[in-house]
Amino acid sequence: MKKWLPWLIVVTVMLFASAGVANAEKATVTPRLILDGVELYPSAPPTLIEKTTMVPIRIITESLGYDVDFNNSNKEIKVTDGKKTIVMTLNQQTAYIDGQAKEMYKPATLAKDVNSALVPLRFVGEALGVNVSWDNVSKAVFMYSPVVVEPVPDPDQGNEQVLPEPDSGQTPDDGSSQASVGKVNEVFHDTDSIYIMYNGSVTPKTMVLSNPSRFVVDLPYMDFDERFSPALPVDPLVGKAGELSIEGGSNIQKVRYSLFSKQPSTIRFVLDLNENADYEVVNDTMFGALHIKLKQNDQQEQPQQPQQKPQYTVVLDAGHGGSDSGAVSIAKQLEKNINLAIVLKTQAILAKDSRIKLILTRQGDTFPTLKDRSDLANQSKADIFISVHSNSNDSAAINGTETYYTREDSAALANVMHPLFVKATGLKDNGVRTKNLHVTRETKMPAVLLEVGYLSNKADNSVLWGEAFQERVAQGIAAGIKQYLNL
Ligand SMILES: [Zn+2]
Numbered sequence: 001m002k003k004w005l006p007w008l009i010v011v012t013v014m015l016f017a018s019a020g021v022a023n024a025e026k027a028t029v030t031p032r033l034i035l036d037g038v039e040l041y042p043s044a045p046p047t048l049i050e051k052t053t054m055v056p057i058r059i060i061t062e063s064l065g066y067d068v069d070f071n072n073s074n075k076e077i078k079v080t081d082g083k084k085t086i087v088m089t090l091n092q093q094t095a096y097i098d099g100q101a102k103e104m105y106k107p108a109t110l111a112k113d114v115n116s117a118l119v120p121l122r123f124v125g126e127a128l129g130v131n132v133s134w135d136n137v138s139k140a141v142f143m144y145s146p147v148v149v150e151p152v153p154d155p156d157q158g159n160e161q162v163l164p165e166p167d168s169g170q171t172p173d174d175g176s177s178q179a180s181v182g183k184v185n186e187v188f189h190d191t192d193s194i195y196i197m198y199n200g201s202v203t204p205k206t207m208v209l210s211n212p213s214r215f216v217v218d219l220p221y222m223d224f225d226e227r228f229s230p231a232l233p234v235d236p237l238v239g240k241a242g243e244l245s246i247e248g249g250s251n252i253q254k255v256r257y258s259l260f261s262k263q264p265s266t267i268r269f270v271l272d273l274n275e276n277a278d279y280e281v282v283n284d285t286m287f288g289a290l291h292i293k294l295k296q297n298d299q300q301e302q303p304q305q306p307q308q309k310p311q312y313t314v315v316l317d318a319g320h321g322g323s324d325s326g327a328v329s330i331a332k333q334l335e336k337n338i339n340l341a342i343v344l345k346t347q348a349i350l351a352k353d354s355r356i357k358l359i360l361t362r363q364g365d366t367f368p369t370l371k372d373r374s375d376l377a378n379q380s381k382a383d384i385f386i387s388v389h390s391n392s393n394d395s396a397a398i399n400g401t402e403t404y405y406t407r408e409d410s411a412a413l414a415n416v417m418h419p420l421f422v423k424a425t426g427l428k429d430n431g432v433r434t435k436n437l438h439v440t441r442e443t444k445m446p447a448v449l450l451e452v453g454y455l456s457n458k459a460d461n462s463v464l465w466g467e468a469f470q471e472r473v474a475q476g477i478a479a480g481i482k483q484y485l486n487l
Contacts (some may be wrong), residue, residue, distance in 0.1 A: 034142045034239060034258075077108055080311035081128045097127050142239070144260060144268075147160045172441075183225035184267055184359030185288075187255060189246050193257055194271060196290040198222065204290055206436050213273035217281055217292060220266045224259065251277050251294070276410045281436070293415055295408070312383040312485050313357045314350070315376065317439060318343040319389035319449075322367030327392030329455035329464075335390045336365065338464055342388050342452065345474035355487055374442035384484065386477060387439050390464060392456040401455040404449040406440040413446040417480035424476025425469075427453045427460055450477065 069078040075090040087096040094101050095108075104123045121141075131144040133398070153334040182200020189195075207216040224240050226230060232240050241258035251271040268320035271279065271292065278295035298303040318340040320326030326335025343360060348357050359380055361373045368376070377385045391402070401417040406410060414432045422429045440447040452473060453460035463469050481487075 005150045013222055018393045031141055034241065063264060079124055079128070084128055084217070085125055086127050095123065102127075105427055125272070126161070179481040181324075182219075182222050184219065184222055184228060185225045186229045187257060187269065188229075189244060189250070189252070189255070192252070192294050194292040195254065196269065196292070198290065199225070200288075201285065202290070204283060204436065206279075206281055206434070208276075208279075208314070208434055210276055213276045215271040215273060215277075215279045215292070217271075217290070218260065218266055219271045219290075221264050222267045223265045224267065251275060308486060311337055311355055311357050312487075313359060314485075315361065315373075315380065315382040315385045315443075316343045316346055316360045316480055317361040317373050317377075317385065319387055320367070321362050322365055324367050327390060327455050329392075329461045330396070330458060331461060333455070333465060335392070335455055338390050338455075338470070339388045340365070342470050342474050342477070345471055346386075346388075346477045349474055349478040350481065353482075353487070355384075356481070356485070370438040371442070373439050377439075377443045377445065377447070382443075383443050384445055384481065385439065385443045386417075386481065387447070387449040388477070389449060389451050391451040391454045393454060394456075396456055396458065399454045399460045400430040401425045401453055402430040402451040403432045404435045404437060404440060404451065405432070405447065406436055407447070410440060410446040410448055413484050414448045414483040417448055417450070420480040420483065421450055421473070421476045424479075425452055425474075427463075 021200065067078075067082075069079050070076070072075065072080070077088045077090070079086045079088075084098055088104070089095075091107050093103055093107045095104050096102070101121075122132050125143060132141065182198050182202050184196060184198045186197040187194065188197075191430060198219075200222070202219050202222055205218040207218075208214075209216060230242065230244065232242055239259065241256075243257065244255040246252050246254055251274050256270045256272065258268055260266045263304070269292075279292055280295045282291040283289075284291060318336070319337035320339060322335075322336075324336065326339065328334060342380055344363075347358055347360060350358055359376065359382065361368050361376055373387075374385075391398075395449075401422045403414050403421060405414040411432075418432045435449075440449050453464050455461050455464065
């Protein structure tokens with residue numbers, strides 16, 4: 001079985017488009033393909049056949065970096081992104097995602113040309129985390145590459161894969177509870193920085209991607225201003241998308257931007273980088289400017305783990321408290337209480353260890369502000385900062401455990417902590433993620449925010465409140481702290 005047999009160049013993909021295409025059938029429309037805001041021009045043009053758009057898989061595989069194998073003896077097509085593998089057999093409706101059977105809308109099949117095969121794009125794309133949507137006005141297929149660590153497939157979740165968001169709209173962790181509405185006026189480049197000018201208020205969300213290196217900034221609840229500069233394409237078929245190419249020796253090759261989502265209206269900026277570098281977004285709310293710049297490494301060459309010393313200061317932060325209840329569980333329990341219970345149990349475990357000096361941001365039902373919490377950690381010159389939260393999502397199906405960090409110097413702590421933490425919860429492993437959160441951003445030491453599980457999910461919530469569960473999670477957190485500190 002050889003990768004990229006020559007004929008695979010003409011393997012095509014079939015998109016089962018939404019019902020809105022019904023009026024546009026009879027193969028008169030050539031659908032446009034927009035990947036991450038950039039229009040693709042495949043060598044074999046996509047066509048609509050019986051409400052189905054066919055596009056060449058080469059475009060998808062090349063652009064998203066997937067591998068495709070075809071085994072001619074058993075007519076199997078295998079698509080993999082290195083983590084997940086989809087196996088489809090020609091003319092068989094059942095596909096296998098990591099060995100698990102899933103029914104496709106339409107089977108992979110040979111097209112008119114004997115050298116081409118068709119497989120359903122929506123099925124393949126969504127299985128690998130690509131967001132695929134059909135816009136009937138512009139007759140375009142919009143595809144967005146995966147942007148977060150892929151959730152482990154959940155056998156109970158059917159075909160729909162929804163990416164969990166931490167504390168979405170529920171808690172003030174990242175300010176996203178305020179539905180900010182604003183317009184982006186302009187994007188421009190200056191030396192090694194990108195500036196995004198806006199009206200209104202915005203809470204940017206950032207992601208770091210590699211292979212190829214990208215830095216992604218999402219602006220939820222934002223739209224392009226009519227006067228946006230550089231001007232967006234006049235051609236309404238292309239949609240609100242464009243790019244800014246960058247000349248000269250900058251590490252930024254270009255900036256792509258598009259209206260990434262309509263609900264909520266979200267603008268995505270993608271910086272294509274020559275090589276991995278640490279960027280940060282500084283939000284100047286007074287001038288309505290987002291400054292995306294190379295991160296200053298003032299403590300140059302931070303060791304991966306702290307140097308051994310007789311005693312370490314560890315700040316434990318129980319999220320929310322007092323007037324801020326945090327998320328509310330499906331059984332009406334309050335997030336602030338479980339966060340505190342786990343922190344107090346962690347404290348009890350570590351209190352016996354004289355090598356660790358513990359500082360708690362709260363010991364009871366009080367509400368220190370987010371700034372109080374980061375200030376306390378910074379002023380006490382803590383070695384590490386651990387914030388404990390429990391998650392919630394509008395979708396009751398979302399479940400599992402996540403570890404978040406913001407600054408690169410927290411990655412090592414997150415990567416040491418997460419496996420011990422997630423094992424202790426026994427819940428679904430949603431992985432280590434980056435997110436722009438106050439307490440992990442404004443603290444000056446390695447800092448992580450732990451999301452134990454989802455209060456909005458029936459199964460998660462049923463175990464979260466158990467004493468034994470909380471004790472086990474506290475043990476996991478304590479073990480993560482000790483392991484990171486080499487104790
Ligand atoms: Zn929270």
